[in-house]
Amino acid sequence: MTTARRTDFSSAIVLSDVRKTFGPVTALRDLTLEVRSGELTALLGPNGAGKTTAISLMLGLGAPTAGQVQVLGGDPRGGAVRSRIGSMPQESAIPLALTVREAVTLFARFYPAPLAVDQALGLADLGGVAGRRAGALSGGQKRRLAFALAVVGNPEVLLIDEPTTGMDAQSRLAFWDAVTELRTAGRTILLTTHYLEEAERAADRVIVMNAGAVLADGTPEALRSQAGGARVRFTSDLVLAQLQSLPGVEAAEVDDRGHATLRTSAPEALLGALFAQGTPLSELEVSRASLEDAFLNLTRAPA
Numbered sequence: 001m002t003t004a005r006r007t008d009f010s011s012a013i014v015l016s017d018v019r020k021t022f023g024p025v026t027a028l029r030d031l032t033l034e035v036r037s038g039e040l041t042a043l044l045g046p047n048g049a050g051k052t053t054a055i056s057l058m059l060g061l062g063a064p065t066a067g068q069v070q071v072l073g074g075d076p077r078g079g080a081v082r083s084r085i086g087s088m089p090q091e092s093a094i095p096l097a098l099t100v101r102e103a104v105t106l107f108a109r110f111y112p113a114p115l116a117v118d119q120a121l122g123l124a125d126l127g128g129v130a131g132r133r134a135g136a137l138s139g140g141q142k143r144r145l146a147f148a149l150a151v152v153g154n155p156e157v158l159l160i161d162e163p164t165t166g167m168d169a170q171s172r173l174a175f176w177d178a179v180t181e182l183r184t185a186g187r188t189i190l191l192t193t194h195y196l197e198e199a200e201r202a203a204d205r206v207i208v209m210n211a212g213a214v215l216a217d218g219t220p221e222a223l224r225s226q227a228g229g230a231r232v233r234f235t236s237d238l239v240l241a242q243l244q245s246l247p248g249v250e251a252a253e254v255d256d257r258g259h260a261t262l263r264t265s266a267p268e269a270l271l272g273a274l275f276a277q278g279t280p281l282s283e284l285e286v287s288r289a290s291l292e293d294a295f296l297n298l299t300r301a302p303a
């Protein structure tokens with residue numbers, strides 16, 4: 001399920017056969033992907049897959065070694081395109097001496113048609129700390145300020161790298177509400193995350209990368225069904241070899257307390273065999289394959 005070259009939708013971002021090398025390191029190798037306008041796309045991949053490198057090219061922060069990068073129909077290294085993109089990098093340069101409100105006000109001045117400062121503060125759930133110096137914010141609050149700085153220019157495209165790292169559960173919920181609101185308002189959003197459950201809930205599309213190339217591209221539902229089957233969990237005395245020999249088991253893991261997680265496309269046959277053996281089980285749980293299962297499946301395979 002690779003990305004189609006011919007498009008019947010409007011693409012906000014197109015990378016065609018993009019290669020990026022840093023000396024001997026090939027970070028991206030012939031990366032081809034499209035991000036559709038008005039959609040929330042999650043870019044997933046293990047550490048070192050090339051997500052941040054791809055985003056930095058979309059931001060016009062460097063040139064590809066080979067291939068083409070187009071954002072909103074133009075080269076993101078040009079000022080005209082760049083001013084229509086908002087970015088929240090993994091490590092943001094936040095003006096630490098300013099208050100939150102001053103920092104957001106300052107950034108708003110860089111853009112021709114910014115949001116009202118209070119609106120940006122509200123989207124980032126920062127109203128309560130608007131008067132606090134940025135340098136005195138907690139780690140999670142700094143991430144929220146970085147989000148406010150990314151959105152205050154009212155960009156058409158938002159590129160967000162690992163937004164919720166360091167945020168507590170409540171901030172995360174508020175962040176996803178804000179992102180969903182921006183998407184509903186027609187913004188195009190591309191974000192990377194290692195929280196697959198969040199991506200599964202919120203994203204219209206998911207692109208999975210590994211070793212600088214796209215492994216899969218589709219809706220969360222399509223990727224889940226590609227993983228297929230179900231996840232069966234229970235606690236028992238069975239060791240890994242016994243679990244692996246059960247009928248229909250495609251992957252098995254067990255920890256030292258006997259908590260087993262099995263992936264299978266035939267959960268009924270598997271449970272039937274377990275019950276027929278009379279194996280004592282507790283904490284039995286059967287669920288549909290998740291996006292995380294699909295991700296692990298894809299990224300475990302040799303790239």
Ligand SMILES: Nc1ncnc2c1ncn2[C@@H]1O[C@H](COP(=O)(O)OP(=O)(O)OP(=O)(O)O)[C@@H](O)[C@H]1O
Binds near residue numbers: 045051053054
């Ligand atoms: N400036 C650089 N110089 C040398 N190597 C680099 C540079 N930037 C990235 N790389 C390498 O390119 C590869 C891709 O890195 P990148 O940061 O894009 O991955 P990532 O998918 O964002 O990872 P993570 O999930 O850990 O943030 C890695 O092997 C990384 O070490």
